[in-house]
Amino acid sequence: MTTNHCPPLSSRHFTIEEVVLDGAIERFVRGGRHLFPRLADALEGIEEIGVLGWGSQGRAQALNLRDALAGTDIRVTVGLRAGSASREDARRCGFIAADGSLGELSDVAGRADLVLFLVSDAAQVELHGEVFARMKRGATLGLSHGFLISHLANAGEGLPAGVNVVGVCPKGMGLSVRRLFEQGTTKDGAGINVSVAVEQDADGRAADVALAWAIGLGAPFVFTTTMEAEFRSDLFGERGVLLGAVHGLAESAYRRLRDQGVGADEAFARSAAAITGPIAQTISRSGIEGLVAAILPAEAASFECAYAATYQPCRRVLEEIYDEVVSGRELAGVIDAGKRLERWPMPPIERTSMWRVGAERRARGLNDGELDPVTVGAFVATMIAQIDVLRERGHSWSEIANESVIEAVDSLLPYMRARGIAYMVDSCSTTARLGARRWGPIFEAAYTREAFAAVDDGAAPPAARSLESHPIHGVLTALRDFRPSVDIAVA
Amino acid sequence: MTTNHCPPLSSRHFTIEEVVLDGAIERFVRGGRHLFPRLADALEGIEEIGVLGWGSQGRAQALNLRDALAGTDIRVTVGLRAGSASREDARRCGFIAADGSLGELSDVAGRADLVLFLVSDAAQVELHGEVFARMKRGATLGLSHGFLISHLANAGEGLPAGVNVVGVCPKGMGLSVRRLFEQGTTKDGAGINVSVAVEQDADGRAADVALAWAIGLGAPFVFTTTMEAEFRSDLFGERGVLLGAVHGLAESAYRRLRDQGVGADEAFARSAAAITGPIAQTISRSGIEGLVAAILPAEAASFECAYAATYQPCRRVLEEIYDEVVSGRELAGVIDAGKRLERWPMPPIERTSMWRVGAERRARGLNDGELDPVTVGAFVATMIAQIDVLRERGHSWSEIANESVIEAVDSLLPYMRARGIAYMVDSCSTTARLGARRWGPIFEAAYTREAFAAVDDGAAPPAARSLESHPIHGVLTALRDFRPSVDIAVA
Numbered sequence: 001m002t003t004n005h006c007p008p009l010s011s012r013h014f015t016i017e018e019v020v021l022d023g024a025i026e027r028f029v030r031g032g033r034h035l036f037p038r039l040a041d042a043l044e045g046i047e048e049i050g051v052l053g054w055g056s057q058g059r060a061q062a063l064n065l066r067d068a069l070a071g072t073d074i075r076v077t078v079g080l081r082a083g084s085a086s087r088e089d090a091r092r093c094g095f096i097a098a099d100g101s102l103g104e105l106s107d108v109a110g111r112a113d114l115v116l117f118l119v120s121d122a123a124q125v126e127l128h129g130e131v132f133a134r135m136k137r138g139a140t141l142g143l144s145h146g147f148l149i150s151h152l153a154n155a156g157e158g159l160p161a162g163v164n165v166v167g168v169c170p171k172g173m174g175l176s177v178r179r180l181f182e183q184g185t186t187k188d189g190a191g192i193n194v195s196v197a198v199e200q201d202a203d204g205r206a207a208d209v210a211l212a213w214a215i216g217l218g219a220p221f222v223f224t225t226t227m228e229a230e231f232r233s234d235l236f237g238e239r240g241v242l243l244g245a246v247h248g249l250a251e252s253a254y255r256r257l258r259d260q261g262v263g264a265d266e267a268f269a270r271s272a273a274a275i276t277g278p279i280a281q282t283i284s285r286s287g288i289e290g291l292v293a294a295i296l297p298a299e300a301a302s303f304e305c306a307y308a309a310t311y312q313p314c315r316r317v318l319e320e321i322y323d324e325v326v327s328g329r330e331l332a333g334v335i336d337a338g339k340r341l342e343r344w345p346m347p348p349i350e351r352t353s354m355w356r357v358g359a360e361r362r363a364r365g366l367n368d369g370e371l372d373p374v375t376v377g378a379f380v381a382t383m384i385a386q387i388d389v390l391r392e393r394g395h396s397w398s399e400i401a402n403e404s405v406i407e408a409v410d411s412l413l414p415y416m417r418a419r420g421i422a423y424m425v426d427s428c429s430t431t432a433r434l435g436a437r438r439w440g441p442i443f444e445a446a447y448t449r450e451a452f453a454a455v456d457d458g459a460a461p462p463a464a465r466s467l468e469s470h471p472i473h474g475v476l477t478a479l480r481d482f483r484p485s486v487d488i489a490v491a
Numbered sequence: 492m493t494t495n496h497c498p499p500l501s502s503r504h505f506t507i508e509e510v511v512l513d514g515a516i517e518r519f520v521r522g523g524r525h526l527f528p529r530l531a532d533a534l535e536g537i538e539e540i541g542v543l544g545w546g547s548q549g550r551a552q553a554l555n556l557r558d559a560l561a562g563t564d565i566r567v568t569v570g571l572r573a574g575s576a577s578r579e580d581a582r583r584c585g586f587i588a589a590d591g592s593l594g595e596l597s598d599v600a601g602r603a604d605l606v607l608f609l610v611s612d613a614a615q616v617e618l619h620g621e622v623f624a625r626m627k628r629g630a631t632l633g634l635s636h637g638f639l640i641s642h643l644a645n646a647g648e649g650l651p652a653g654v655n656v657v658g659v660c661p662k663g664m665g666l667s668v669r670r671l672f673e674q675g676t677t678k679d680g681a682g683i684n685v686s687v688a689v690e691q692d693a694d695g696r697a698a699d700v701a702l703a704w705a706i707g708l709g710a711p712f713v714f715t716t717t718m719e720a721e722f723r724s725d726l727f728g729e730r731g732v733l734l735g736a737v738h739g740l741a742e743s744a745y746r747r748l749r750d751q752g753v754g755a756d757e758a759f760a761r762s763a764a765a766i767t768g769p770i771a772q773t774i775s776r777s778g779i780e781g782l783v784a785a786i787l788p789a790e791a792a793s794f795e796c797a798y799a800a801t802y803q804p805c806r807r808v809l810e811e812i813y814d815e816v817v818s819g820r821e822l823a824g825v826i827d828a829g830k831r832l833e834r835w836p837m838p839p840i841e842r843t844s845m846w847r848v849g850a851e852r853r854a855r856g857l858n859d860g861e862l863d864p865v866t867v868g869a870f871v872a873t874m875i876a877q878i879d880v881l882r883e884r885g886h887s888w889s890e891i892a893n894e895s896v897i898e899a900v901d902s903l904l905p906y907m908r909a910r911g912i913a914y915m916v917d918s919c920s921t922t923a924r925l926g927a928r929r930w931g932p933i934f935e936a937a938y939t940r941e942a943f944a945a946v947d948d949g950a951a952p953p954a955a956r957s958l959e960s961h962p963i964h965g966v967l968t969a970l971r972d973f974r975p976s977v978d979i980a981v982a
Binding site: 255 | 746749750803804806807810811814815818820823824827828831834835838839840842843844928929931932933935936937939940941944945948
């Protein structure tokens, strides 16, 4: 059940550093714009980087890499399927057929030396055979999450021989990958952290290619993982506190306050807006311990009670999600769900009165949240439960902190704050959108029927472990040295 | 994807009849107490029926068969594991070690000529190897649902050679199987309908053994199926309108009414109590068309709107459930969930204020529901969507009507009415309890975020098909000839 976290990695071009997190050594590379001049050497032999697909990752990565490699001989091109609806936006961004920077997907796959396969998960299932067949011997296949590797394993298919296969996985959605890169031109350290994995190393250069790709995306902190560990933590995290759980919590906390007679405006400020505002911002700047310290003494008991009442129900749901992911069932279910979408479209998630209240507040410029102690306790318990599941299943602290905390507060929640729940969820991958829709209501029931029911009838159990001594605090402090808190400016 | 419904079956002892349902011929056997004298002949060669397990099915079936076979030479015995907590109740019911009618599970499995393997699903997974190894050559293995057959297929294991394997699957929970048998002593036709399947016929007598067992349970109507079709429809149905969907609907409908300012008492009467009271009772007596006819003209538009707004969201969730079941994922997930129960116990589902309101109403003797047109529309749409999924996937009308309508209104909902949601759900199998907990919240979200959101903003789509011309009405009318509506007297 444990994953082989933090595998060795060596580089001729970048400095691999070590950091001690909760007593364990983890390896990473520090990114930064000062390294862009080294990218061409690290990518020696690569003349064309072909980005297949123009979803939120494809778009962001093509733009970032083109900017990072400006002035070198390396061309960044985009490959799309015939009739792709994205063609017009790619053209507007300067990828055009006339100079060969925009082409047909399989042509680009057959020509590029580094093929970034960033089409949707469903399209990866459909197109991987063609892409593998077209790739040149000695080229590198790049993936931005472990979905395809897991699908091939489930289907009993292998990777193409004679090519490198690497994963470079931004711990944030594509919109943030691009936005923070832009902010990085003036703000040092802005960028999305990235995990890298070498799945197949045909010529001994796979690690350098992966690291150069990651740094070119603007990642301030690049840590090592395996594609298997990445896949598990990624699917798990988005179903958990990143999307599914946070949706369930917002609904349940708002509902509880309304039931207590609190007005709609205030209820929103103390539920959804509490999470996206003061909770996310405080964790971003000073960690979970900083958030706990911000609770007023008079509200400490409410916080403790909500924390204690929430931990176990959420831990149970999270254990279930991890089991579904690791068994392959969640991925197979997503593939079936993708087929059903042709007949039964993706359902809306923002039609209830709660989200209308939020939209009206934003329209009035009222976007502040209040640090409600029950909402804070439930949120922190969910985050800690997710951290504990990942640690027990053998993930590295770098992966845990990014999949459970940093991605939430620095990439996703700012979008929910600016545009609402649907914008955050539906700007993510189809796999994530389906996962949030499946698990969000299960979390909502866990909060409503168990956690808040216990809070309100005074039957919360004692907390399972001391929050103060949790190792995540030291981990987040250490990681803030490599990536400062940056307020993402939602466009 | 289609299942081989309504397979041929022949009998030397019972009359196999045919009924035309929506233009298709289906085969069945009419039960009744007048047939009890024939059971001994049909069970010729069987001296001992060993019931393994004392869950709600084991208890009910052991008691019913002992009563039905009183005066014959056939002994009904009970086999339990060492240390079983059920031993005392079995003793109180007259199964005692002194006369050999209560024994150790594997001893009974090795001795009985008809071995009814009615332990919990998790225990079936654990114990089937031992039971198979102990069974006598020429004996019959009896199952009451398709779980084990599906598990063996998933695990690549086979059935034991040289024995008959039959399924006799009551379309109602164990409590109802016993209670209606008792009521059947004075009320002709009371009893739970049963499906029978012959999975392996070693000596040509399997069908007669299965039919005798079914009739001995008190089944008024015995229809034929396959274990595969039974398994699919059973897991699907309990996750759908039988348990999961009805829980989600009750929560969502209550919540909606409270949000509109309706008082707690009235909101309960128009949601949960509407379903368990007038909706269930009217369908039981006069079918879905009878229920629709009971809607007041002034409320017809509300009913139509709720029906139209609910059908598609529920159909989508139901399609997902069916895919999860047919792929084997739901069963594998239940087995994993069973393992997690040791560490994270089964969560409560009745701690919220809604169910306290219900309990207080019952305590005050206030148990009547009101025929709220929106609740009726949503309930009927869910039931029709379930029926449509099962028909499209190839199930027989007998199976569809029992798994989607008759079991709901005549076996399960009377228990929810008398004792609350948790009593109904948690009197079912662990597989059903886990399934209702997983899918109930997903239905609740579908009602709240989609169906009722559309009702309340006036955006319900036109109904997909005409409810008046649906073939289920004729099917239910035909089946009522074989099993009259009987109000179950909850003990």
